[in-house]
Amino acid sequence: MKFAVLLSGCGVYDGSEIHEAVMTLLAIDKNNCEYEIFAPNISQYHVINHLTGEAMQEKRNVLVEAARIARGKIKPVVEYKALDFDGLILPGGFGVVKNLCTYAIDGINMKVDKVVEKAVIETHAAHKPIGALCIAPVLIAKILGDVEITIGTDPETASTIRSLGARHRNTSATEIAVDYKNKIVSAPCYMICTRISEIAESADKVVKAMIELAEAKS
Amino acid sequence: MKFAVLLSGCGVYDGSEIHEAVMTLLAIDKNNCEYEIFAPNISQYHVINHLTGEAMQEKRNVLVEAARIARGKIKPVVEYKALDFDGLILPGGFGVVKNLCTYAIDGINMKVDKVVEKAVIETHAAHKPIGALCIAPVLIAKILGDVEITIGTDPETASTIRSLGARHRNTSATEIAVDYKNKIVSAPCYMICTRISEIAESADKVVKAMIELAEAKS
Numbered sequence: 001m002k003f004a005v006l007l008s009g010c011g012v013y014d015g016s017e018i019h020e021a022v023m024t025l026l027a028i029d030k031n032n033c034e035y036e037i038f039a040p041n042i043s044q045y046h047v048i049n050h051l052t053g054e055a056m057q058e059k060r061n062v063l064v065e066a067a068r069i070a071r072g073k074i075k076p077v078v079e080y081k082a083l084d085f086d087g088l089i090l091p092g093g094f095g096v097v098k099n100l101c102t103y104a105i106d107g108i109n110m111k112v113d114k115v116v117e118k119a120v121i122e123t124h125a126a127h128k129p130i131g132a133l134c135i136a137p138v139l140i141a142k143i144l145g146d147v148e149i150t151i152g153t154d155p156e157t158a159s160t161i162r163s164l165g166a167r168h169r170n171t172s173a174t175e176i177a178v179d180y181k182n183k184i185v186s187a188p189c190y191m192i193c194t195r196i197s198e199i200a201e202s203a204d205k206v207v208k209a210m211i212e213l214a215e216a217k218s
Numbered sequence: 219m220k221f222a223v224l225l226s227g228c229g230v231y232d233g234s235e236i237h238e239a240v241m242t243l244l245a246i247d248k249n250n251c252e253y254e255i256f257a258p259n260i261s262q263y264h265v266i267n268h269l270t271g272e273a274m275q276e277k278r279n280v281l282v283e284a285a286r287i288a289r290g291k292i293k294p295v296v297e298y299k300a301l302d303f304d305g306l307i308l309p310g311g312f313g314v315v316k317n318l319c320t321y322a323i324d325g326i327n328m329k330v331d332k333v334v335e336k337a338v339i340e341t342h343a344a345h346k347p348i349g350a351l352c353i354a355p356v357l358i359a360k361i362l363g364d365v366e367i368t369i370g371t372d373p374e375t376a377s378t379i380r381s382l383g384a385r386h387r388n389t390s391a392t393e394i395a396v397d398y399k400n401k402i403v404s405a406p407c408y409m410i411c412t413r414i415s416e417i418a419e420s421a422d423k424v425v426k427a428m429i430e431l432a433e434a435k436s
Contacts, residue, residue, distance in 0.1 A: 068229035
């Protein structure tokens, strides 16, 4: 099987959460599947100095920075075709809600990157599984509406998810939520987890559930 | 036990190789040890666009970029004290040979960052284990001289290591080399490995060997 991994930059505060992204790649490889990595070819919302937490006066490109995690093997998400893959996985990090959509800035009135939106809609329409870690389920709720997902237990985010027409299920650190009908697998990861080994465990559970969903007749 | 991880930026071509860095953290955590992350507070040698492989007209700081891998929890290496840790681990990536030392630019005539040099010498003098992944053993050979290490099988790099007064042992993808006398553990990682699961396996072997060395009477 072959999964597409959709990144949003490189670094938890303005891009993809690096541990979640890398553990997703590891989980796919350990389960004897292949991966291709994608990211939108757009400017980051901003650049955060990860030492101080403050915004920097710089411009960076999401695809170019995500290429760091991908060791250069990455494609613009506009080239993603759902039919070429057995599923699509989105690791978390603020990049999901600053670059792929604007939830971190605009809240419930968020805008979604059109190419990312198309990728998610196509994957869902093709009855292929979608995995979403950490805060990424918010984006899935915004795009697909009536699905069951988890971001852990954070009441405000869970409330947003319900406002978007989706159902939220509370989960503990390394638990996952599986919406069998819509083939959505989600996990709280660093919304709750405090150890990197918990991220490895979560990503592995997500990938295993996606493999099962991909094998099931649609 | 508690290990210090020394990073050199964030991204294989101008900083720490991200998979090796993250797998090092995972291996430490999985083996029920703790880690603290360090990097030198210096400018990167340059910034490489990881999509095109070309240099960019930008300046970035090694500590600030390494903070992305560390999720902000990182200290300047000048604060590292060997006595506070059970060992020091250096993941690979071109950052080791562009930022921590200048092997990638100056070859055998490389210069070494003075603070990094002091950290390695102090750790060795305190009879604590040092782990070095991928290209990082070249830096250890430059600083410590007569130690046994591996960077895999690359003849040119192995020859440099011998010119520096160290011994090179050829190894295969997930093999490690252990210099018991000097407590140096090295592994070729992406000098040979092609799969991220091999990096996870290598990092786990390195950490387990370091734990054994740290437990042994010095």
